[in-house]
Amino acid sequence: MFKAAVLGAGYMGSAITYPLSENNIKVNLWGTWLDDEIIRSSLAGWHPKLKKPLPETVTPMYSGMLAEAVKDVDIIFIAVLSDGFVNVFNMLLDAIEKKDYYFFKLTKGIVQYDNKIVRATQAAQDMFEKKFPGADFKWATIGGPVKANELSDKIPTASIYALNKSMPKDMPFGFSANFYPVTVTDDIPGVEVSSSFKNVYSIAVGICDGLYKALREGMYHNFSAFVFNQAMMEMSKIAVAAGGSADTVFGLAGIGDFYVASLSGRNTRYGELVGKGENPKDSFNKMFAAGEVAEGYYALKLGVEWIKSLGMDLSRDLPLLDYLYRIVFLSKEPMQTLMDFVRDMKTRFKSVL
Amino acid sequence: MFKAAVLGAGYMGSAITYPLSENNIKVNLWGTWLDDEIIRSSLAGWHPKLKKPLPETVTPMYSGMLAEAVKDVDIIFIAVLSDGFVNVFNMLLDAIEKKDYYFFKLTKGIVQYDNKIVRATQAAQDMFEKKFPGADFKWATIGGPVKANELSDKIPTASIYALNKSMPKDMPFGFSANFYPVTVTDDIPGVEVSSSFKNVYSIAVGICDGLYKALREGMYHNFSAFVFNQAMMEMSKIAVAAGGSADTVFGLAGIGDFYVASLSGRNTRYGELVGKGENPKDSFNKMFAAGEVAEGYYALKLGVEWIKSLGMDLSRDLPLLDYLYRIVFLSKEPMQTLMDFVRDMKTRFKSVL
Numbered sequence: 083m084f085k086a087a088v089l090g091a092g093y094m095g096s097a098i099t100y101p102l103s104e105n106n107i108k109v110n111l112w113g114t115w116l117d118d119e120i121i122r123s124s125l126a127g128w129h130p131k132l133k134k135p136l137p138e139t140v141t142p143m144y145s146g147m148l149a150e151a152v153k154d155v156d157i158i159f160i161a162v163l164s165d166g167f168v169n170v171f172n173m174l175l176d177a178i179e180k181k182d183y184y185f186f187k188l189t190k191g192i193v194q195y196d197n198k199i200v201r202a203t204q205a206a207q208d209m210f211e212k213k214f215p216g217a218d219f220k221w222a223t224i225g226g227p228v229k230a231n232e233l234s235d236k237i238p239t240a241s242i243y244a245l246n247k248s249m250p251k252d253m254p255f256g257f258s259a260n261f262y263p264v265t266v267t268d269d270i271p272g273v274e275v276s277s278s279f280k281n282v283y284s285i286a287v288g289i290c291d292g293l294y295k296a297l298r299e300g301m302y303h304n305f306s307a308f309v310f311n312q313a314m315m316e317m318s319k320i321a322v323a324a325g326g327s328a329d330t331v332f333g334l335a336g337i338g339d340f341y342v343a344s345l346s347g348r349n350t351r352y353g354e355l356v357g358k359g360e361n362p363k364d365s366f367n368k369m370f371a372a373g374e375v376a377e378g379y380y381a382l383k384l385g386v387e388w389i390k391s392l393g394m395d396l397s398r399d400l401p402l403l404d405y406l407y408r409i410v411f412l413s414k415e416p417m418q419t420l421m422d423f424v425r426d427m428k429t430r431f432k433s434v435l
Numbered sequence: 436m437f438k439a440a441v442l443g444a445g446y447m448g449s450a451i452t453y454p455l456s457e458n459n460i461k462v463n464l465w466g467t468w469l470d471d472e473i474i475r476s477s478l479a480g481w482h483p484k485l486k487k488p489l490p491e492t493v494t495p496m497y498s499g500m501l502a503e504a505v506k507d508v509d510i511i512f513i514a515v516l517s518d519g520f521v522n523v524f525n526m527l528l529d530a531i532e533k534k535d536y537y538f539f540k541l542t543k544g545i546v547q548y549d550n551k552i553v554r555a556t557q558a559a560q561d562m563f564e565k566k567f568p569g570a571d572f573k574w575a576t577i578g579g580p581v582k583a584n585e586l587s588d589k590i591p592t593a594s595i596y597a598l599n600k601s602m603p604k605d606m607p608f609g610f611s612a613n614f615y616p617v618t619v620t621d622d623i624p625g626v627e628v629s630s631s632f633k634n635v636y637s638i639a640v641g642i643c644d645g646l647y648k649a650l651r652e653g654m655y656h657n658f659s660a661f662v663f664n665q666a667m668m669e670m671s672k673i674a675v676a677a678g679g680s681a682d683t684v685f686g687l688a689g690i691g692d693f694y695v696a697s698l699s700g701r702n703t704r705y706g707e708l709v710g711k712g713e714n715p716k717d718s719f720n721k722m723f724a725a726g727e728v729a730e731g732y733y734a735l736k737l738g739v740e741w742i743k744s745l746g747m748d749l750s751r752d753l754p755l756l757d758y759l760y761r762i763v764f765l766s767k768e769p770m771q772t773l774m775d776f777v778r779d780m781k782t783r784f785k786s787v788l
Contacts, residue, residue, distance in 0.1 A: 106610055227660030237647070238777045239657040240664070240784075260774070263661075263781035294590070303695045305593040307580030308616075311593070311691035332685045338664035340657045341694075421613070424591045429618035431593075434603055 083107070084256070086157040089125065091117040091171060093131050093230035094188045095161030100234050101262040103137030111136065112143045112151040112169065121145075132234045132283070149177040161188040164202065164278075164377060168195050171206050181214040184253060185221045190377065191278025192384050194245045199388040201324070203246075205361065220248040225273040227342040229402035236261040242334045244273040265334065270307055272330025275321040280340040281378030282385055283313035285404045287344040288353020289416050296358040303418075310344060312427070314404045319399060323392040352376035362410045382410055401426055436611070439510040442523060444470040444495065446583035447541045448514030453587050454615040456490030464489065464780070465496045465504040467515055467523065476556065485587045502530040514541040516632075517555065517730060521548050524559050534567040537606060538574045539596070544631025544734055552741040553690025554627045554677070556599075573601040578626040580695040589614040595687045598625040618687065628674040633693035634731030635738055636666035636782075639759045640697040641706020642769050651749050658773075659667055663697060665755045665780070667743035672752060676745040705729035715763045717781040735763055753778055 084107050088095045089116035099109045108236065113121040120395045123130045124142040136142065143151045152158060162170045167189045187202060195205035203223055226241040243266045245253035251266060258264035290306040318328035318338055332338060344350055352397050355365040366379045385408050386396060396404045405423040408414040437460050441448045444466035452462045466474040476483045477495040489495065496504045505511060505527065515523045520542045540555060548558035556576055564571050586592045596607035596619045604619060611617035637709040643659040670689055673682035681688060697703055708718040719732050739749060739760050749757045758776040761767040
């Protein structure tokens with residue numbers, strides 16, 4: 083029977099312990115230096131974010147105990163915020179001796195690494211191969227529509243695992259449960275683009291919602307559906323430019339996850355504030371101070387840089403992302419800017435003639 | 436300058452007159468025998484469904500005036516309910532003499548015709564060619580995320596026109612406006628499958644919402660996102676089986692329209708009632724009596740029959756549709772049946788091994 087460590091005791095890291103427990107996999111849940119209060123409370127029987135006790139098979143561990151947490155395990159899940167990913171993965175590599183772990187990444191998307199912007203998997207692989215030259219890097223990136231509190235409530239939740247060549251194909255099915263059907267793909271870039279950019283584009287959906295909530299009664303959907311669709315088109319282009327497949331974006335990792343994010347995520351709520359006319363930087367900071375990190379804000383900034391390194395041109399290839407960037411980082415007025423986007427699309431739509 | 440007639444003075448037929456008016460196209464808005472009160476009120480200056488006056492370029496006409504409505508026009512939009520489509524198109528063919536109209540269909544999906552179930556375009560083409568043998572049938576089917584009241588409010592609304600070979604490619608761009616960007620495709624089956632089945636699958640999304648609303652506080656999205664994604668997969672399969680393209684489903688006609696329908700349509704509301712445990716037939720009838728027709732209910736019944744004629748097998752190819760049918764028409768308990776669906780998917784997900 084496998085044993086696992088989960089790094090990061092926030093929402094997602096803690097939630098994944100529920101299907102693992104269902105499969106009788108014992109888990110060391112390691113909290114970062116930001117998670118000390120979560121670990122203290124969890125040891126006392128109550129996870130303060132998920133608002134329930136952790137499964138009995140879970141051992142919460144403080145940030146000082148990384149080496150112990152990974153000592154006797156076979157599987158390591160990494161579930162820290164994108165921001166801390168490179169740092170924590172480095173700490174992990176320092177803490178481990180043997181090199182035949184199975185790594186599973188829940189952290190989203192793209193990161194800064196070695197003065198470049200890269201996908202998190204690229205950063206991890208580079209760090210791993212420097213530490214263990216010639217060793218086998220067994221790695222998977224996890225995507226799909228998963229709100230952590232629902233997974234821990236055992237609400238049916240589908241997930242997609244993108245495996246590299248060294249990861250055995252049947253491995254993720256050992257984590258599946260009747261409330262957690264799991265599927266696999268070999269398209270790591272497609273899943274990482276989806277999980278990162280759905281947060282970015284959810285801001286655009288939120289802005290559409292906010293624009294009209296500020297102006298009138300009732301809910302408006304035509305414009306946000308147009309934006310949702312355009313976001314799907316652009317995400318599929320980015321995935322292909324990153325070496326992935328459009329099919330992945332048009333599946334659980336993309337459509338599914340973007341649907342959840344648009345309906346209820348922090349990024350959509352952030353976008354709503356911007357759409358209602360609040361200052362983009364101030365509202366990000368205000369949410370941040372309240373413990374609500376709109377990750378799409380960072381991902382937009384990093385993503386726009388990263389896209390250039392893929393040889394894409396923002397205004398030519400990704401008009402929605404272009405206009406979104408103008409609103410969030412160049413202080414352009416949201417309504418006027420989105421109307422410019424619509425006129426731009428009207429012209430592009432005619433290009434078939 | 437073109438003149439147009441719109442057949443059907445309900446939500447969608449009336450809303451399309453706003454972009455037409457923006458393009459200085461005069462419109463005769465013909466109401467069916469069910470629309471007499473709408474026409475009376477519109478003549479007095481107030482459209483009772485859209486809750487605003489119609490554009491000044493619109494002439495409302497009673498059901499007895501079909502021949503006058505289409506007499507001097509070049510373009511005919513058909514916007515009656517699917518139910519009445521064959522009947523009204525037959526009346527139209529009886530009322531016209533010349534045969535060089537441009538036809539645009541806003542009516543959704545699939546219909547009963549000549550003791551068969553076919554796409555509405557197939558029925559119309561057959562009727563047209565019988566009446567005018569050898570004549571050129573200039574036809575387009577309209578799709579995309581369009582809630583009528585928002586279009587009439589000039590909220591940005593994107594639309595996709597699927598044109599047959601005889602319809603000039605630039606024609607629909609004559610209807611586009613800054614609040615109504617229009618794009619075109621030649622995939623009529625793809626658009627018709629999307630516009631019909633998004634109503635069907637919205638019922639499934641609604642059931643997921645209803646299940647949990649009945650059980651707990653808060654909104655749950657993981658399961659409905661899983662179902663949304665599976666619906667997209669199944670719609671793309673149906674489109675391909677019908678001779679269309681998956682790309683169309685993964686575009687404005689599919690993703691876009693399904694997104695709107697899932698967020699706010701009558702079919703989702705109907706599904707919610709079923710998910711909360713109400714009797715499927717009774718709740719359909721109750722909504723119907725209140726003037727709220729959940730078109731997906733009919734489309735599910737017809738659609739399941741139609742799919743068999745395409746050579747698809749429901750339980751093999753379209754599991755979500757299969758389980759949905761069991762709930763709505765075979766009185767299966769929603770929660771138990773959807774949990775069976777999840778377990779079924781869990782097994783299918785493993786089939787890659």
